[in-house]
Amino acid sequence: MTNGNVPQKAPGLWQKVLDRVKTWSRTQSPWLIHFNSGSCNGCDIEILATLTPRYDAERFGVQLHGSPRHADILICTGPVTRQARERLLRTYEQMPNPKFVVAVGACAITGGVFAGCYNVIGHIDEVIPVDVYVPGCPPRPEAIIDALVILLQKLAAGPKIEEAAS
Numbered sequence: 001m002t003n004g005n006v007p008q009k010a011p012g013l014w015q016k017v018l019d020r021v022k023t024w025s026r027t028q029s030p031w032l033i034h035f036n037s038g039s040c041n042g043c044d045i046e047i048l049a050t051l052t053p054r055y056d057a058e059r060f061g062v063q064l065h066g067s068p069r070h071a072d073i074l075i076c077t078g079p080v081t082r083q084a085r086e087r088l089l090r091t092y093e094q095m096p097n098p099k100f101v102v103a104v105g106a107c108a109i110t111g112g113v114f115a116g117c118y119n120v121i122g123h124i125d126e127v128i129p130v131d132v133y134v135p136g137c138p139p140r141p142e143a144i145i146d147a148l149v150i151l152l153q154k155l156a157a158g159p160k161i162e163e164a165a166s
């Protein structure tokens, strides 16, 4: 799109403005999707507590949503069972870029007490890339909020390097 007053590089400029608006929107309201790939539910209870008014993650604009197609952040708990692997992958692949993953709890990070079980294939980063790890069994809501704040900083920095290059 050109006219007499707009320089040749205007489309690039508009793209930069649009990217800034998108980044600003994401940092104001990052949407979460929660996936339990085989946890004992202890970590899931802490995630839900984090989202209640007592810990109030919503003050950062964080909201839980049901569809991966609307989510910026995938928050995962538990080791990855054979049954959950494909669902975890499909959920991750359905999320739009840039997308981020938080692994909550010892089981999500290492397999924890379930490591070596016949039905467990490993931990989260053996299936999808993880951006932030939250250790603990289970981690407290304050630690989960810390992870979300780190992610907000990543969101503010823009797309991941490999996505920007593609």
Ligand code: SF4
Pocket (backbone or CB within 6 Å): 039, 040, 041, 042, 043, 077, 078, 079, 104, 105, 106, 107, 108, 112, 113, 136, 137, 138
């Ligand atoms: S880290 Fe602890 S609370 Fe969380 S899923 Fe594993 S055993 Fe359960």
